[in-house]
Amino acid sequence: MVSPQIKIIIESALAEDIGTGDITTQATVSPKKKGRAVAVAKENFVVAGLEVFEAAFQCLDKNIKVAKLIGDGRRAKKGDVIAEVTGSLSNILQAERVALNYFQRMCGIATLTAAYVNAVGKAKAKIYDTRKTVPGLRVLDKMAVRVGGGTNHRMGLYDAVLIKDNHIEAAGGITAAVAAQRKHLKRSLTIEVETKNLREVREALACGADIIMLDNMTIGAMKKAVALIAGRALTEASGNVTLRRVADIAATGVDIISVGELTHSVRAADISLKVRGEGR
Numbered sequence: 001m002v003s004p005q006i007k008i009i010i011e012s013a014l015a016e017d018i019g020t021g022d023i024t025t026q027a028t029v030s031p032k033k034k035g036r037a038v039a040v041a042k043e044n045f046v047v048a049g050l051e052v053f054e055a056a057f058q059c060l061d062k063n064i065k066v067a068k069l070i071g072d073g074r075r076a077k078k079g080d081v082i083a084e085v086t087g088s089l090s091n092i093l094q095a096e097r098v099a100l101n102y103f104q105r106m107c108g109i110a111t112l113t114a115a116y117v118n119a120v121g122k123a124k125a126k127i128y129d130t131r132k133t134v135p136g137l138r139v140l141d142k143m144a145v146r147v148g149g150g151t152n153h154r155m156g157l158y159d160a161v162l163i164k165d166n167h168i169e170a171a172g173g174i175t176a177a178v179a180a181q182r183k184h185l186k187r188s189l190t191i192e193v194e195t196k197n198l199r200e201v202r203e204a205l206a207c208g209a210d211i212i213m214l215d216n217m218t219i220g221a222m223k224k225a226v227a228l229i230a231g232r233a234l235t236e237a238s239g240n241v242t243l244r245r246v247a248d249i250a251a252t253g254v255d256i257i258s259v260g261e262l263t264h265s266v267r268a269a270d271i272s273l274k275v276r277g278e279g280r
Helices: 004-018 023-028 050-058 089-120 136-145 165-171 174-185 198-206 221-228 243-250
Strands: 034-041 065-068 081-088 126-130 161-162 191-195 211-215 234-239 256-258 272-276
Touching: 004 050, 004 089, 004 126, 004 136, 023 065, 023 089, 034 089, 050 065, 050 081, 050 089, 081 089, 081 256, 089 126, 089 136, 089 243, 089 272, 161 174, 161 221, 165 174, 165 191, 174 191, 191 198, 198 221, 221 234, 221 243, 243 256
Parallel strands: 126 256, 161 191, 191 211, 211 234, 234 256
Antiparallel strands: 034 081, 034 272, 065 081
C-alpha cells in the first residue's frame, strides 16, 4: 500500500496520460476483456518500486492484480519476468506507460546506487543522495536510493540545516551564518557547512559545525581536511563524484559521499510489459 502522497503523484500522471480517454485502446480492446501481462527485464538491474508499479494499475482499477515475482532489492537478469499483471486488459494498457515510467526510473536509480555502494567496498563512507531529483518525484527517487543500499540526505529545505556557499556569501561569512542559524533554530538539528578549502574547514570547525562538507576538493585536499577535522565533525565529500573516483574519495576517510548523479541524470532500466493471453 503506497502513501497518500505517492497516490496523488500517480493519479496526476494517469490524468495527464489518459486525458479524455485512450482512443486507441477504446477502439481495439473490449472493456469486458480480461487479460494478463508480464513485466520483463530486458537487461540486468536491481529491482525497485514494485509497490509503485502495482499502485499505478490499481489507482485506475482496484480489481487489477499484480503478482510480484522478484522483490525490491533483488537483481533481475535479462529475460526474467519481474511481475505478472491480471485483470481488465483495457485498463492494464491504459496504466502501462505510467507504471513503467516510474518503475524503470526507480530500478535505474537503485541499480546505480548499488554500483556506488559496491565501489566504496569496505571503506566507512556511506553513499548519500541529494536534492537533485525530478520535481514532484523526490519521494520516489529517494525510495529507490534506499532500495539500492544508499542513504537519504535531507528530504527538503525543512528537515536539515545545510549552510551552502550562497548562504555564507549572503550572511557575510561562515561564522556569521552559523551564528544566525543557531539563533534561528527552534529545535535541535545538526548544522552542516559547505567548505571549499582548508581555511574554510578551519572556520567551520571553530564554529562547531556538526558536519563539514568538502565541496569539489581534490583527493589530496580531502585527505588533509579529514586529518585536520580529526573526528570532531562528520565529513561529507561532494561534487565531481563519479564511479571512477568514488573509491579514491572513500579512501580519504570521509564519512559521507553525496552523489547527485544517483537521481539527476540516471538512465532508466529497460523493462517491457507484454500481453500474454487471458487473465486468470
